[in-house]
Every structure is written in structure tokens, then in C-alpha cells.
Amino acid sequence: MKSTLTATLIATALFLTACGSKLTEDNLQKIHNGMTTDEVKAILGTPTDVQSSGALGITGTTFTYHTSTSDVKITFLNEKVIATEGDFK
Numbered sequence: 001m002k003s004t005l006t007a008t009l010i011a012t013a014l015f016l017t018a019c020g021s022k023l024t025e026d027n028l029q030k031i032h033n034g035m036t037t038d039e040v041k042a043i044l045g046t047p048t049d050v051q052s053s054g055a056l057g058i059t060g061t062t063f064t065y066h067t068s069t070s071d072v073k074i075t076f077l078n079e080k081v082i083a084t085e086g087d088f089k
Contacts, residue, residue: 023065028072028084035081037061040074047074 022045030043040063041047047063054060061076065086072086 023067023070023072028086031074031081031084033081033083037063037076037079040081044072044074 022043027043031040044063044065048066049064050061051064052059052061059076059078061079063074063076065072065074070086072084074081075083075085
């Protein structure tokens with residue numbers, strides 16, 4: 001009984017992980033210039049990597065989303081989207 005429960009929990013965790021990615025072509029099409037970092041996260045989820053820098057009151061941030069089939073970068077200037085690049089395979 002305990003091994004069946006363990007196997008079920010592992011299978012459920014793997015299923016949820018596989019289904020958890022919000023990085024899809026349809027969702028990427030929803031991203032447009034001027035959106036905030038919070039709006040992007042609401043659509044695409046938490047980025048794989050975040051790089052930020054700032055000088056003279058200007059901040060630049062890049063969200064990177066990576067999956068086994070895609071690499072996408074969303075670039076922000078002062079917390080607003082200015083560029084989207086990447087591909088789906």
C-alpha cells in the first residue's frame with residue numbers, strides 16, 4: 001500500500017511539472033511592448049533566469065524562459081517590455 005501511494009505521488013508530481021509550463025506560442029503572442037514584468041509573469045509564469053542592471057535611474061531587465069523545445073528572452077526597460085525574441089522548435 002505504501003509503495004502504491006509513493007508511486008502515485010511521484011506520477012502526480014511529474015504530471016504537474018510537465019503541465020506547469022506556460023511558455024507556449026499562443027501565450028508568447030500575448031506579450032507586447034509596454035507590458036509590466038508582473039503582467040508577463042502572469043501570462044508566461046516565472047522565468048528560468050532574470051538578469052538586471054541599472055544606471056542613472058534607468059533599469060534594464062531580461063527574463064529568459066527555457067524549456068526543452070524553446071528559448072525566449074523578454075527585455076524590459078524601466079519595468080516595461082521593449083523586445084521579445086526567441087523560438088519554438
